[in-house]
Amino acid sequence: MSVRQWIVVVLMILLNALDGFDVLSSAFAAPGISAEWGIPRSALGIVLSAELVGMGFGSVILGGVADRIGRKDTMLICLVVMAIGMYLAHAATGVTLLTVWRFVTGLGIGGMLAATNAVTAESTSKSSRSLAMALYVIGYPIGGVVGGFAAQSWLLVEYDWRAVFMFGAVVTAIMIPLVFFLVPETPAFYAARRPANVIEKVNRSLRALRKRTIEALPPLRTEGPQPKVTDILSKPGLRKVTWLLAFGYMFHTLTFYYILKFAVQIVADSGFSQADAASTLTWANIGGAIGGGLFGFLLKKWDIKGPTIAMMIAGVVAVAWFGMGHGELGEWRVAAFLSMFFLNAAIVGFYAAFARGFPAYARATGTGFVLGVGRAGAAGSPIVAGLLFDMLGKGELLTVSLIMSLGSVCAIFMLLLLPMRDGDAIAQAEAKA
Structure with missing residues (x-):
């Protein structure tokens, strides 16, 4: 494992932590939402579930996109969607609008989870993959911990519930250039999709990860059972x-x-x-x-x-x-x-x-x-x-x-x-x- 590979793993952990905070941000904001708009718990439950519903759709829609256009481009798209959703949630003027923007945020989170999982597995060596995946999974609750400390000691003390969503939007936006400049597309994606100039693209990814380049790819195997629902x-x-x-x-x-x-x-x-x-x-x-x-x-x-x-x-x-x-x-x-x-x-x-x-x-x-x-x-x-x-x-x-x-x-x-x-x-x- 090169230093660059571990940098990619750390960024995937941070993205998973960001997902963890974004999902729980509505829970941190729930008392303030209830107090400001006086909504019953049944209506609050719909608000709290909106991003979870969005995650279901996002994992299917944007998760499939990651296998077609690439993991990196999908992560960038999801980050943009999440940042927009979080920012507009902070500016919502009613329960309906807040629910819509939480759903939009969930779309990005669902696609992000599928893409970051693949990048973590495909950017690591076989011997280090289990450790990298374990660290990646733990990132999700860690995001809730860090976000919780920020909410309880700063955001909800100095500001109000809207600051929780604004904080998430800012941190999400910060991750966009980090992913753009530091995360290469995975060699495994190119090897599976076989685009034009595939060897050149695979080697570009390998060089970015500080790994040895290759001269040829093995032929695709089409025989045998294929993964189908x-x-x-x-x-x-x-x-x-x-x-x-x-x-x-x-x-x-x-x-x-x-x-x-x-x-x-x-x-x-x-x-x-x-x-x-x-x-x-x-x-x-x-x-x-x-x-x-x-x-x-x-x-x-x-x-x-x-x-x-x-x-x-x-x-x-x-x-x-x-x-x-x-x-x-x-x-x-x-x-x-x-x-x-x-x-x-x-x-x-x-x-x-x-x-x-x-x-x-x-x-x-x-x-x-x-x-x-x-x-x-x-x-x-x-x-x-x-x-x-x-x-x-x-x-x-x-x-x-x-x-x-x-x-x-x-x-x-x-x-x-x-x-x-x-x-x-x-x-x-x-x-x-």
Whole structure:
């Protein structure tokens, strides 16, 4: 790994951290939005889910663009979309406009996640790829931590909720020239697309990454199975794995995003200032980063299924304790920390299950399909929680929390039914049959 390769990895971590902050910025701003416009929690839930819905569309629309025009150009397009969306969100004059601009921001985030993931994998050596991908994944909650400290100690103290979106717009705009000048298009993209003068373009990328150039590319292989959604949905063994992982992940994100999206509003409604309430989400993200990182390291020695189920059980207990309400800010922070520690550890377990459950030729397709289904749970979580609060009342925090924790309970049953065989073994067995 050259220094230039690590520079690219660091920039991808920063972009993922930026995505993490942009997604959570509406949660940091939620108490101020509610106070200024006096909207019910059901309407607030729609605002909080807007960028998650946009992420679903963005991952499909702009994620596909990354395979056609290139990873670098796609990242630049997404950064522009995100910067515009964040800036116009800060200037919104009503709930409808704010929802629209949060959706637009989500479009950019969805495409960015697909592109940065590919760049991280394709710009690193085989021996360093696992480490680089682990650092990249942890960048997401770190963005929430850094943004949370900025929100609670500066933005929400000196200004108001609009400053959170303005801060995100400025930082996003700063990343545009950094990506333009420091991130080359990946050699793997050119090797796969085979454009005119492909050798020259591949070597230009290799020189930028301080790697040896090549004289020729191997011929493209067209034989054998190709990654298609129909493969993972048509073969019985793979179909079972696909749907169990998809619905398991979807149900778990229903619980996961309940804490991420509503913690700040819940704590603010219990009598704390916007800045103090925002600190709860900061500690939730610290818990998520530590829990995910530690669990990912320990999975090298453990199997996937049992430990992931154990993390979800612990997460359900932590969410229930969060829902019991607390009189001290420190108790709210600990409850949020523990909730995200266990819930994000389970997310890491799901990602490990994706890698094992799908055969190599359809791994990216299967993972993309599962994540797409999972975003339905992510987008629906704040909407469902908002409706429950409106129906039952703000005083029924424990009841709402227990209902929202049922998502992880359902995910536990999905994993219990999941056959933890290697995806390649499943594919080979079905091919012989």
